[in-house]
Amino acid sequence: MSMPALRQPKKCPVEAKAPPAANSEKRKIAEPQNYLIVTLRSGKKLVVSSDSYHGILTAGELYRCVFCETEMVRDVICKERHKTSENHRKIVENYPHVEEFSENLIRKLNGADHYCTICNVVVTTYFLHKHIAAESHSKELQMALARALAYKPFN
Numbered sequence: 778m779s780m781p782a783l784r785q786p787k788k789c790p791v792e793a794k795a796p797p798a799a800n801s802e803k804r805k806i807a808e809p810q811n812y813l814i815v816t817l818r819s820g821k822k823l824v825v826s827s828d829s830y831h832g833i834l835t836a837g838e839l840y841r842c843v844f845c846e847t848e849m850v851r852d853v854i855c856k857e858r859h860k861t862s863e864n865h866r867k868i869v870e871n872y873p874h875v876e877e878f879s880e881n882l883i884r885k886l887n888g889a890d891h892y893c894t895i896c897n898v899v900v901t902t903y904f905l906h907k908h909i910a911a912e913s914h915s916k917e918l919q920m921a922l923a924r925a926l927a928y929k930p931f932n
């Protein structure tokens with residue numbers, strides 16, 4: 778299977794916004810981290826970060842979407858726009874969480890890679906079972922389950 782050629786990171790038009798205000802007021806660079814609930818067929822609930830769910834990895838100065846295999850400048854607006862884009866949503870639908878791995882929230886990618894939604898990492902098939910058994914993964918998994926217990930619906 779051939780690897781897709783590396784593409785140039787997409788320049789987000791939002792990048793071309795005005796330079797920081799002349800009064801040099803420091804802009805807060807807080808990256809909002811939204812969470813969302815994943816409900817399994819068994820009824821089990823997990824709360825994972827929106828970026829994890831959408832396969833957005835941080836790679837230096839870039840964000841990378843593991844499903845669309847696209848990179849974009851590290852700009853929160855750019856990233857949020859990507860996550861809500863119809864193209865991305867459609868592509869993500871093609872990578873459902875594999876039933877067999879249940880609450881471990883593993884998505885099968887193209888080729889020999891899997892994506893762990895719990896940890897927000899790409900894992901090769903060879904290491905997948907090792908990854909799931911690893912302490913770091915089970916810690917993340919416990920946190921995702923605990924967040925769901927703490928989550929209170931609004932109604």
Ligand SMILES: [Zn+2]
Nearest residue numbers: 842844845865
């Ligand atoms: Zn995407």
Ligand SMILES: [Zn+2]
Nearest residue numbers: 893895896914
């Ligand atoms: Zn994991």
